[in-house]
Amino acid sequence: MWNPQRTRARSQRAQSGSGNLQTSASFSATMSECAEEHPLKDRLQKLRCHFTWGLLIEDTGLPDLEDRILEEIQFLDTENKVGYNLLAYVKHLQGKHEDALENLKEAEEVVQGDQADHSDVRSLVTWGNYAWVHYHMGRLADAQTYLDKVENTCQKSADPTRYSTQCPEMDCEEGWALLKCGGKNYERAKACFEKALEADPENPEFNTGYAITVYRLDYPAKRPCDVSDAFSLQPLRKAIRLNPQDAYLKALLALKLQDVGEEAEGRECLEEALAHTSSQTYVFRYAAKFFRRQGRVDEALKYLKMALKATPSSAFLHQQIGLCYKKKTNQIMNATHMQPTRQDRENVDRLIQLAIFHFEYAVKQKPTFEVAYVDLARMYITAGDHEKAEDTFQKVLCMTPLQEHIQQNIHFSYGQFQQFQKKSEVDAITHYLQAVTIRKDSYARDKSIKALEQLVSWKLERNPLDQEALSLREVLHRLVGGRDEALECSEQDLRLAADSGNWVGSSL
Template sequence: FSFFFSLKGGLKSKLLLQECHFTWSLKDDFVLCDLLNRLEEQIQLECKEARVTRAYNSLGFVQYLYGNQQEALANLQKSVELAKEHYKDSDEVLIVTYGDLAWLHYHINEFSKCEEYLRELERICRKVSGRFTYTVEVLREKGWTFLKFSNKYSHAAKECFRQALEMNPDDSDLNAGYAIALYRTTKDTPDSSDSPTIKQLERAIELNPDDAVLLLLLALRMLNNRDKTFEPALKKVIVALRMSPENPHVIRYTAKFFRQLGNMDIAINLLEDALQATPNSAFIHHQLAMMHDEIQQYLDQCIYHLDRAISLKPSFVNAVADLALHHGQLGSFKADRLFEEAFKLAYNEKKHLQAVHFLCGQYQLYYKRSEPLAFQHFMQGLRLQPESELGKLCEDKLKTMMQHRIKWLKSPDDGMVCGIQGFIHEVKGEKLKAEEFYERECMHQCM
């Protein structure tokens, strides 16, 4: 037994030094079933391309997390087979996969196999010693893995691609990854004429002229300044659709483009087409629900698509909160329970809490007729991020509610109104104005 534990401990210390899925802390920030569906979809789309090796590698890791060790092994071996086929003698592309295989054999107590892969990694390391390709290939796979697994990793992905591009600035694949990471982590304003994201998307398209998804991301970002760039943006959408008319990602982003223009019928038709190709996409179900809601028809379709989105991705915070609001619209007892679940998820996931407060505020205001609770949720939402789009919506709701209260009470010095006005000034950093309204609130309460 002492030899067994000594061997295992020695291997573990070597394994922890490897760059692979097992050492990238990927276990807690994604939903396995949703990720599994997206990886299987990616394999179908990229089955004839060299980069499909990455999808098989990630799928192997996800199968390991599911406890399916043989399926994990089969997918990792498939990744190795395809890498050798597509990349010939380029051992560097196998670094991450060999690391994953070493870890997998370690976990199933096949220590001799584990040692074999560790020796292979040592051989590759010696072979490429002093060449930047070792680091570039690791950063490449790490960046794409972060992009695929969760939006929480988008900033980390951006940093991986940035570092890799410093060593290989003209790599088309790295430029595409960096462009997508920038798109996810930045928000341009209408006057962002010198946007780094737009510049990087243009650079990536120059190096990947047949990538329809990049064209659509650029078109979407150009809509921020639609008065000047609408026509060129629309032309890019048409070109992208002609390039890849059956790619569900292309259809999805095209639908988003038309949704932002207010053309809901076109957007819904496109997303329904995309759903035929990817019926297990939680994102598409959620988008369809929101579009039916925006045109204020087919409430049953909204609820159906939201239910499907949540069944495919149970931690989909926004979908749970949206479903809660729709059940509130129906007067259903399910609304309260769903909002409780949405708040719990938002706190656990550490995201979308502001959106849940905003939606719950609407629920309390319009369907529960509870003005104090509505005020409370809009105030909480505003406090979280005053300058965000949702923060401004919360502020607008508070101001509208105050105006109605003043009109009803015929008193601008109402204690609740003064307190909320003081709060709005406080979160904006306007201390003197906040103190003035808080004093008026106190005077009203003392009367």
């Protein structure tokens, strides 16, 4: 059976140097090239498993993904049994094929110990992964053995093809794999769970996967938001009805209720989650987030530190701890009307450095953590280190986050930095417009609109005939005024504004 200490030790060795990943990946690529022309390849590509699902995983995110899988295997009591298979795929991506085979053996043991129906169907994914790993190791006979196992099982199914089968359990397996690999895969994960639910609408596991996925996609433009806008509320309620002992789901529902202003029901739901012994490490994370939003920062920190004892390398936890120290800083500054005493000033400086420490750890542990980069850049600004803030913003600006509200937040935050620290209206306008032209309702978009409106007002107060301000006002009117042509105006208007005032950068 799985030994968490042994597996985590391997994980830590894997992260001991960035060169290891590059060398392992090169080895994997070389093995793939050697076998590329083998006729087995066509058959392998017909399998439904992690090697054929097109999982979007950035190389720099592999160590963090590996840690998160290990943490979920050990601390998250969900009904799905997909952790070891995904861990094996991550090991393959690192070129660690013997470790991958060990993880697949652990996946087989989990399936064999599962008394639920369709254990053969669940095994198909593991066998397909076995076939691919052996193929990449050059063990073609072993790869063929697992292909034969898949084929024999598929022929028994109601809707067989030679090397795959169409069934809701397989759709669910694919959905879990996509969900665990991050935001760029969420929409596809949602489609997989929807397909599974079409076949079995009351299946507890399918509903759990679907509810978690839509919760992650359900980012509120503002808090509290309208109940009608929170599309994950009903899926979460249904999943809890089918999984009444799932504390993790209850914690997510508590946060979503908080989003819609239902604090009392949210607190009741959270207390139920905390009363369970299952998934406590994860429940503590979301309890802390709930309390931080309420301004109860010390209580939030208590739960975060409890969770950190179990998962000390969690990028999410370190980012959340950083947010707590940032909030404590703001609380002191607000309480002293921005004029802290010497003792308060020393405390503020200490809290700023603590926040920076945890944000730095988060982005080091997870180099693709865009939100944490923005948090870190803002804390550098608070600390007066504008050079580090600029460097951090440049790193995150080079990323391509799929979620639109994250893109908007990056551009709004950098626009603020350009306007107030760098004193560059030109660059500030450029990035505020970047946020506004992404037509997704969000806090960052609203703030960017207000910032642009204020800049227009200031410019026209100085010079009522300022052509840059007049052009910018027209662009804003067309972008957010609600006219039909606004849907098609962005590119044209921004080009017009650039020609008129030369303040919109070419990056637009």
